[in-house]
Amino acid sequence: MSLSPYNTLFIGKVAIHLESIDSTNRYANEMISKSSPIEGTVIYADEQVAGRGQIGSKWSSSPCQNITMSIVLRPNFLEARKQFLLNQAIALGIWDMLAQHIDAPSQVSIKWPNDIYINAKKIGGVLIENRLKGSFIDYSIIGIGLNINQTLFDPKIPNPTSLALTNSKNYDLKLLIEQLCSTIEQRYLQLRSKQYTKLKEDYLSQLYLYQQAAAYYIPKNDTKVKGIISGISDQGHLLVKIDQEEQAFSLKEIKFLHQKL
Ligand code: BTN
Secondary structure: OOOOOOOOOOOOOOEEEEEEEOOHHHHHHHHHHHOOOOOOOEEEEEEEOOEEOHHHOEEOOOOOOOEEEEEEEOOOOOEHHHOHHHHHHHHHHHHHHHHOOOOOHHHEEEEOOOEEEEOOEEEEEEEEEEEEEOOEEEEEEEEEEEOOOOOOOOOOOOOEOOHHHHHOOOOOHHHHHHHHHHHHHHHHHHHHOOOHHHHHHHHHHOEOOEOOEEEEEEOOOOEEEEEEEEEEOOOOOEEEEEOOEEEEEOHHHOEEEEEEO
16 A cells, blocks of 8 residues: 655655554654665554654554554754754644544644644644754654544543544545645645744644633642643743743643633
8 A cells, every 4th residue: 555645745755554563653763773764754554552652651543543654754954952843844734634624623723742632632643753963853753643533442541532533434544644744745845944933823823722721730839720821932842821920831841631711
């Protein structure tokens, strides 16, 4: 099963389809160590038995029902300290694809840093693993997990959803992967041509709970606070106004409680 991505220059032109693998990101890492895969190489799997999630978590996905894929990119024009720009471009590329399949695209949002939500539920996530050369990125492995046709989830998964649960129909996974190749490439080309302001504006306009009062948990103080997301720093920290004071948080420093106040 090869891909025929419509309208792309390089993403998905080389595609590796695996029936079963531990993790497509791990597979892509190994490819980079052993050879020099061409930029845009896509690895996608029917089944992932040891899928990796953010901050050391696991990503579980029922076989043959969802998208589990990795894209090899070479954003060697991007300084490592600006890597959040790549996160923004990828999250927007996924948003662009999903929005085409949702009657009310405003229901699709990006939960910082790059989870994809439909209403208040998670439909997918992104794990980006970068290899650096000096102060620049050499290779970037973009791991994408999107729930598509799965309708039953392990109760331990906090707040999952899927396209099938949203629209009560099943989808052709290969077609969606091809569309993703195209929408991600368009956003990546914006990044390459340094359209940083546009990417940040678009990211903020789709950001979950942006400028809305909501509840957050701050592990450091073991407290629940009322906060309003006010922006993203250049380093990719979440900026939240708490008691009129803007504070910057990294991923482990704040937890969304998904409660509007
Ligand atoms: C998250 O924790 O939200 C990120 C999940 C990323 C999962 C994808 S599935 C394809 C790729 N291979 C992996 O092992 N992980 C990513």
